[in-house]
Amino acid sequence: MLVERYAAETYRLAAAIVGEADARDVTQESFVVAWQQLPRLRAPDALAGWLRRICVNRSRNWLRSAGRRGRPASLDADLGLAERLPDARRDFRGAVEARALLEPAFERLSPDQRAILALHYSMGYSIAEAADALGIRVGTAKSRLNAGLVVLRQAIGQEDSPPASEIAS
Amino acid sequence: MTDDLILHYLQSRGGAQPPIDLVGSVVDAVTDAPQQRASRFAPLIPVAAALGAAAAVVAVAILLQQPPEVGPTPSQSASMTSSAPASPPPSDRPEAIGDVLLEPGDIVEMPAIDGSGEWGVIRLERGDEVVPTDPGWSTYEEGSVIIEIHVRYTAERSTGEPFGDFDWGLRLQDGVPDVVGPDILPATSNPDRVVATSLGNQTSMTEGSAMAGWIALEVPIVDESPAVLLTYQGGERPSGASQAPTWEVLVRERDRNAPPTAGGDLLQPGDAAILPAVGPDGPFGTITLDRGHDVGGYPLVLSPSSTSHFFVEIFATYELNDVPGGAQWGDLDWRMESEGGTLGVELVDAFPPVRGRVGLGQWPGATVPQTHYSGWMIFAVPRETANTNLQLVYQPAGIADATRIPVRSPGEAPAPVAAEWPRPDPVYVAQNGLPITVLESSEADTLFVDADTCTNPDGGYTVTYPDSWYTNTALDNVPACSWFSPTYFDLNESGDLPEEIAIEIRVFEGAVGFIWADLYSEQITLDDFTARRFETGKTKDPETPTDEFQYDYLVALDVDSEGRKLWAFTGTDHGGEYELNKAVFDRIMASLQWTESSP
Numbered sequence: 001m002l003v004e005r006y007a008a009e010t011y012r013l014a015a016a017i018v019g020e021a022d023a024r025d026v027t028q029e030s031f032v033v034a035w036q037q038l039p040r041l042r043a044p045d046a047l048a049g050w051l052r053r054i055c056v057n058r059s060r061n062w063l064r065s066a067g068r069r070g071r072p073a074s075l076d077a078d079l080g081l082a083e084r085l086p087d088a089r090r091d092f093r094g095a096v097e098a099r100a101l102l103e104p105a106f107e108r109l110s111p112d113q114r115a116i117l118a119l120h121y122s123m124g125y126s127i128a129e130a131a132d133a134l135g136i137r138v139g140t141a142k143s144r145l146n147a148g149l150v151v152l153r154q155a156i157g158q159e160d161s162p163p164a165s166e167i168a169s
Numbered sequence: 170m171t172d173d174l175i176l177h178y179l180q181s182r183g184g185a186q187p188p189i190d191l192v193g194s195v196v197d198a199v200t201d202a203p204q205q206r207a208s209r210f211a212p213l214i215p216v217a218a219a220l221g222a223a224a225a226v227v228a229v230a231i232l233l234q235q236p237p238e239v240g241p242t243p244s245q246s247a248s249m250t251s252s253a254p255a256s257p258p259p260s261d262r263p264e265a266i267g268d269v270l271l272e273p274g275d276i277v278e279m280p281a282i283d284g285s286g287e288w289g290v291i292r293l294e295r296g297d298e299v300v301p302t303d304p305g306w307s308t309y310e311e312g313s314v315i316i317e318i319h320v321r322y323t324a325e326r327s328t329g330e331p332f333g334d335f336d337w338g339l340r341l342q343d344g345v346p347d348v349v350g351p352d353i354l355p356a357t358s359n360p361d362r363v364v365a366t367s368l369g370n371q372t373s374m375t376e377g378s379a380m381a382g383w384i385a386l387e388v389p390i391v392d393e394s395p396a397v398l399l400t401y402q403g404g405e406r407p408s409g410a411s412q413a414p415t416w417e418v419l420v421r422e423r424d425r426n427a428p429p430t431a432g433g434d435l436l437q438p439g440d441a442a443i444l445p446a447v448g449p450d451g452p453f454g455t456i457t458l459d460r461g462h463d464v465g466g467y468p469l470v471l472s473p474s475s476t477s478h479f480f481v482e483i484f485a486t487y488e489l490n491d492v493p494g495g496a497q498w499g500d501l502d503w504r505m506e507s508e509g510g511t512l513g514v515e516l517v518d519a520f521p522p523v524r525g526r527v528g529l530g531q532w533p534g535a536t537v538p539q540t541h542y543s544g545w546m547i548f549a550v551p552r553e554t555a556n557t558n559l560q561l562v563y564q565p566a567g568i569a570d571a572t573r574i575p576v577r578s579p580g581e582a583p584a585p586v587a588a589e590w591p592r593p594d595p596v597y598v599a600q601n602g603l604p605i606t607v608l609e610s611s612e613a614d615t616l617f618v619d620a621d622t623c624t625n626p627d628g629g630y631t632v633t634y635p636d637s638w639y640t641n642t643a644l645d646n647v648p649a650c651s652w653f654s655p656t657y658f659d660l661n662e663s664g665d666l667p668e669e670i671a672i673e674i675r676v677f678e679g680a681v682g683f684i685w686a687d688l689y690s691e692q693i694t695l696d697d698f699t700a701r702r703f704e705t706g707k708t709k710d711p712e713t714p715t716d717e718f719q720y721d722y723l724v725a726l727d728v729d730s731e732g733r734k735l736w737a738f739t740g741t742d743h744g745g746e747y748e749l750n751k752a753v754f755d756r757i758m759a760s761l762q763w764t765e766s767s768p
Contacts, residue, residue, distance in 0.1 A: 003195045008187045015185035023185060028198040035199045057497065061530045102178045104690060121176060122183030135497040135566060152175045 003031055006048065009123075010055050016118035017059035017111075026062050030055040052133045056119070060111035105155030113148035116141055269419040270295040270318065270399065277418050279401065281322055281332065288328040289374070291401070293418065294319040296383065312390045316420050318399060321381035324374040333370020339386050340417065342396035342486070342543055386420065394424035396486075417541065423459060423484075434575040435460035435483065435561065442574055448493035449567040458561070459484040460576065461545070466586030470517065475585035478549040480517065481505065481577060483561060485529050486543040499531035502565040505548045505576070507557045514559075517547040555582035595689060595704075595751075603759040605693050610752030617756050623650035624764065628676035628735065633760035635753060651675065653757065655745045671745035672754050674737040676726075696763060700724040702755075720751045722758050 010030055015023035033054050106114065112134070119130035120141075131141035188194075266276050273295050281289040296317030322332060368382035388397050401416040427433075429441035440460040445452040461482025466475025485503075505514040529544030550559065556579040564571035597606035600614075607613075616635035623640045624631045627648040634640060634653055643649040644660060651674050652658075658669035666673070690703040704720045719740035726733040737758065739750040 003199065004192050007192045007195050011187040011191055012183055012185050016179075016182040020185050024188060024191065024194065027187075027191065028195050031195045031199050053497070057531055102175065106178075106182075117179055118182060121179035122181075124183070135501075149175065152178075156174060 006051055010051060013055050013123055014059050016122035017114050018062050022062060026058050030058045056115050056133050060115055063111040101155050102152055105152050109148050109151055113144050116144045117148045120145060271419060271422060273297055279416060283328045283330040288326050289322055289324040292321045313387045316386040316388060318384050320368050320384055321379060323379045324376050327375050329373045331370060331372045334368040334384055336401055337384055338400040340398045340400050342398055396423040397421040429457050436575055436578055438462050444572055446487055447568055448498060448565055453491040453493040454487055454489040457486040463583050465583035473549040478551055479582040481548045481550055483546045485546055488541055497531055498565060500529040500546050501531050502563055503546055504562045506560050506562050512554045513551050515549050517549050552582050605759050607755035607759055608752040612749055613752035613756055616753060625650040629764045631762050631764060632757050634757050669744040671743050671750045672739045676735050678733050695724050695761060698724050698726055720754060
């Protein structure tokens with residue numbers, strides 16, 4: 001079934017963009033929209049990318065309307081996210097510290113910048129795939145990636161920021 | 170730190186574990202959602218068969234002494250008498266079911282929805298607009314206009330869910346700022362009307378039965394006169410309360426200088442133009458553009474600065490008669506240029522920094538069941554280009570030909586408006602002997618020269634507080650050392666918080682969920698426990714533009730997210746002086762020590 005097959009990935013993508021607090025709602029909305037639009041999907045083999053695009057757009061619109069709720073700061077999420085950092089680090093305090101610095105910076109990014117960073121770095125899509133999901137050119141995607149990374153680097157005090165290409169995942 | 174840290178952080182964001190009940194909840198949401206129909210206006214689906222013959226009603230003319238300040242002039246229109254429940258609709262006009270309720274007698278039919286889907290038909294008929302003759306009657310200081318709607322539910326199957334007047338709401342299409350909130354009034358509460366039968370509500374209805382009555386919609390008079398939509402929220406919604414689908418129908422059009430025309434310009438506020446919405450597959454509807462104002466700046470917009478830019482407001486309304494396939498559409502299709510090309514004009518993310526200006530946004534296709542999308546596009550224009558002709562350019566992806574609409578002639582830019590947001594960053598300072606930084610405050614420092622301590626045996630902590638302040642003894646449901654006040658307070662028997670209390674400390678067990686910290690947020694460590702201090706405010710909320718703030722500490726006493734926590738806070742709705750409370754609060758928290766048995 002459509003939901004069973006794509007729910008987890010859609011949830012992860014939504015969480016990467018809007019955060020876990022709202023990921024379930026965005027996931028539900030994405031599938032509701034997909035379900036309602038399904039009769040108009042002309043190329044069933046494009047379903048995955050189509051659903052991804054819906055999720056990205058629902059996420060961005062969610063962020064745009066999220067101002068009335070403010071930005072999330074979750075102690076629970078701090079702990080949970082720290083536990084998900086790569087095992088090799090096992091540096092809880094460092095991870096919490098990094099998150100404390102990076103999380104507010106990430107939340108200050110525009111919805112478009114959040115989306116491209118999430119698609120490329122969090123979800124592992126190629127820049128071309130991420131650009132396709134956002135409906136933008138590859139060059140624009142690279143530009144947004146770079147702009148987002150600059151903000152994150154500034155958040156952790158890297159003055160001599162390398163170009164984006166040097167930290168490609 | 171290196172870029173590795175950024176990569177790890179970003180990768181970790183993609184590693185969220187879906188809740189185990191995710192699939193089930195999504196399936197439920199999808200199951201509850203109606204799939205889009207082929208109908209042009211899915212939310213307001215005309216029912217093929219007319220429901221009963223229209224009956225003539227007695228019309229009583231009333232003289233309206235006071236014209237409205239906005240919107241259509243209420244003529245000496247016939248006001249309708251009440252119709253008894255389940256009576257025929259009030260109009261004696263021939264059946265003419267339409268899409269809007271703009272004129273008296275306009276009729277719209279739409280499905281009645283409960284948690285299981287459609288259970289019947291709702292027939293709406295537009296009544297009059299009325300201005301309350303008693304100025305003191307209006308809910309709004311600015312005054313208001315009342316729009317009357319006759320509503321009739323007819324059940325095509327039985328329903329066991331409540332329905333009625335609470336199904337209905339109002340939305341001002343532009344998101345006009347500082348509106349208390351459009352209201353629904355029982356018809357009988359309007360002393361100027363003869364209409365007597367309010368819609369009311371019921372908890373169930375059997376197949377074939379009907380219920381009818383009037384609702385009176387109170388619309389505040391505001392500087393700009395936006396379009397007004399009647400919204401329907403019957404039944405459970407697929408994804409809970411937020412972002413829930415809303416069925417809407419237009420009950421008043423936006424005030425304009427003239428009706429929108431194709432090929433028109435947008436050079437003056439109130440100008441309107443209309444053009445086809447196009448995608449790679451061809452036209453999919455129409456776009457109506459309404460020119461807002463040139464604005465010098467917005468209090469909550471820091472960037473671009475109002476000293477370097479001014480802002481041009483455009484309100485866009487998309488009416489869809491088809492779904493634009495998989496194409497994206499929305500604000501990304503628009504730009505602003507001079508005759509000579511781009512000028513560095515950028516689209517401002519309108520919401521939330523600009524109160525009352527909900528952005529148009531971008532979409533992957535229609536979000537059913539709406540066929541109507543609208544929002545503001547606010548373009549930041551460099552001030553040095555104020556003496557340039559500006560054009561709004563519409564060019565969706567994949568469309569070679571751009572549509573250009575004049576939006577501004579050369580002229581002086583409006584004066585800058587200094588940004589007020591955010592408030593100045595708090596200044597935290599390190600002090601000898603304190604494990605965390607505290608807000609800089611000589612007054613607070615002086616208060617702590619003579620300090621006292623108290624212990625909360627249940628919570629398991631001891632803190633230091635100014636000796637001139639007061640704390641509580643143990644109550645039935647409030648442990649000692651939970652409340653702090655700069656002035657003496659009496660404990661009441663109910664255990665309610667006395668209004669003098671400035672700071673509260675609570676220890677509890679359970680998850681905290683997410684906290685929206687939109688002013689300040691900092692991760693700190695308190696005696697080896699992970700903690701966060703943060704400040705929230707409502708200033709950013711366009712619906713509650715007040716200056717209410719709260720300053721919190723949240724300490725995790727257990728690595729389990731469901732485990733024990735300490736939560737302490739002060740707020741502008743508490744006693745004392747908020748800024749001083751915050752500084753004292755920091756010093757109290759910095760002094761916190763766990764007793765032997767805790768945490």
